[in-house]
Amino acid sequence: MQTLNEFLQTSYTSYHAAQNGANMLREAGFVQLGESCEKAKGVYRIVGGSLFAAKKGQGGVNVVVSHTDSPSLRITGTSGGTLTVEPYGGGLYRTFFDRKLKIAGRVIIEENGVLKAQTVCSDYETVIPSLAVHLGGSDGDLNFSRDGKPIVSLGNAKLPVSETAAGYDLFCVPAETPFTAGEKGELLCSPRIDNLVSVYCSLRALIAAKGKAVNAVACFNNEETGSGTREGARAPLFVSFLGEACKAFKAGDAHELLKSAFVFSCDGAHAVHPAYPDRSASTAPVLGGGVAIKRNDRYATDALAAATARAVFARAEQSVQTYFNHPDRRCGSTVGLAFANITGATVCDIGVPQLAMHSALETCALSDVAALEAILTTYFGLSIRRNGDEITIA
Numbered sequence: 001m002q003t004l005n006e007f008l009q010t011s012y013t014s015y016h017a018a019q020n021g022a023n024m025l026r027e028a029g030f031v032q033l034g035e036s037c038e039k040a041k042g043v044y045r046i047v048g049g050s051l052f053a054a055k056k057g058q059g060g061v062n063v064v065v066s067h068t069d070s071p072s073l074r075i076t077g078t079s080g081g082t083l084t085v086e087p088y089g090g091g092l093y094r095t096f097f098d099r100k101l102k103i104a105g106r107v108i109i110e111e112n113g114v115l116k117a118q119t120v121c122s123d124y125e126t127v128i129p130s131l132a133v134h135l136g137g138s139d140g141d142l143n144f145s146r147d148g149k150p151i152v153s154l155g156n157a158k159l160p161v162s163e164t165a166a167g168y169d170l171f172c173v174p175a176e177t178p179f180t181a182g183e184k185g186e187l188l189c190s191p192r193i194d195n196l197v198s199v200y201c202s203l204r205a206l207i208a209a210k211g212k213a214v215n216a217v218a219c220f221n222n223e224e225t226g227s228g229t230r231e232g233a234r235a236p237l238f239v240s241f242l243g244e245a246c247k248a249f250k251a252g253d254a255h256e257l258l259k260s261a262f263v264f265s266c267d268g269a270h271a272v273h274p275a276y277p278d279r280s281a282s283t284a285p286v287l288g289g290g291v292a293i294k295r296n297d298r299y300a301t302d303a304l305a306a307a308t309a310r311a312v313f314a315r316a317e318q319s320v321q322t323y324f325n326h327p328d329r330r331c332g333s334t335v336g337l338a339f340a341n342i343t344g345a346t347v348c349d350i351g352v353p354q355l356a357m358h359s360a361l362e363t364c365a366l367s368d369v370a371a372l373e374a375i376l377t378t379y380f381g382l383s384i385r386r387n388g389d390e391i392t393i394a
Helices: 004-010 014-027 193-208 237-249 254-259 303-315 336-343 366-380
Strands: 030-032 042-047 050-055 061-067 072-079 082-088 101-111 114-121 167-174 179-181 187-190 214-220 262-266 291-295 320-324 346-351 353-355 362-365 384-387 390-393
Touching: 004 014, 004 187, 004 193, 014 030, 014 042, 014 050, 014 101, 014 114, 014 193, 014 214, 042 237, 050 193, 050 237, 061 193, 061 237, 061 254, 061 366, 072 101, 082 167, 187 366, 193 214, 193 262, 193 362, 193 366, 214 237, 237 254, 254 336, 262 303, 262 336, 262 366, 262 384, 291 303, 291 366, 303 320, 303 346, 303 366, 303 390, 336 346, 346 366, 362 366
Parallel strands: 030 042, 061 214, 061 262, 262 346, 291 320
Antiparallel strands: 042 050, 050 214, 072 082, 072 167, 101 114, 101 167, 179 187, 187 362, 291 346, 353 362, 384 390
């Protein structure tokens, strides 16, 4: 099974993350939904850059939701020896300059009248060179039509797709190898910590789960652009998948099960930055302090959900932190609200604290990653149900 570092490095795009996650599940005994699941550990389905999975059970449903996509540079074409790009999501794009980048994504091919998608990744790196300070370069505002020009060739740039390809979704993505930092190796530095750490931990927890309920994960695409696509959290694809899985498991009606379910929405949380402590609320989490429960009107967490999460954390014997956004700054959002709206489930947003979110290289504490996996594994072993304004945990 892939290690976390391997998963972070090779999941260049949401399409790669979904495929890598499916490979983990397949190795653990899961099968694609529609295949015979009588002897399988569970079922999964890939939809573009989204991955859904469920493990057999009875008497309710537990779900962990996350997202597979990260900010990157969408390729729109070529110009001479360079690529033309535009931002995908809200990234710290100055950090993409002077750094190894890969060209990755999916291409559409036609076979016997059928259009199919294939994941691709260049076997070479490209780079966006900064303008030297001697020539007037600065850290000022980026102009992508001028500054964002990844160099591919000294001749005419070619994309890693065949001439017969019917289309593509390609991106320039950071190609840095994940590494540990700190005198005791306690920090993890890598591209795409937001939010592939959550995806990886949820899959590991699902594979290890020994609960009685139907346990499921939903790893959605396109969170960074608002979750409003066919593959996003606002779409009905996961509910449809879960309905089919519950039917195969003879576990009841998925819609009704979700209405009484308690769900964890996992995405990164902002840790206090040592150079900018004034940018965080006084209660902001710190690296190595444990997983954070996230509270804001742009998250789904309410007091009942937070109290339930604390009970799960306690059963997992893990510390808890609370994230509140700085009151003078706009808070980010994630898939939790969309999922709660679609399903009626009680959702609590949690996440591993990190620094440099949306940078080409993000940082978190390895102990917090281990804590998240432990919490989710414990959660999948519980029966948590809501009835009105009461939640029971067994």
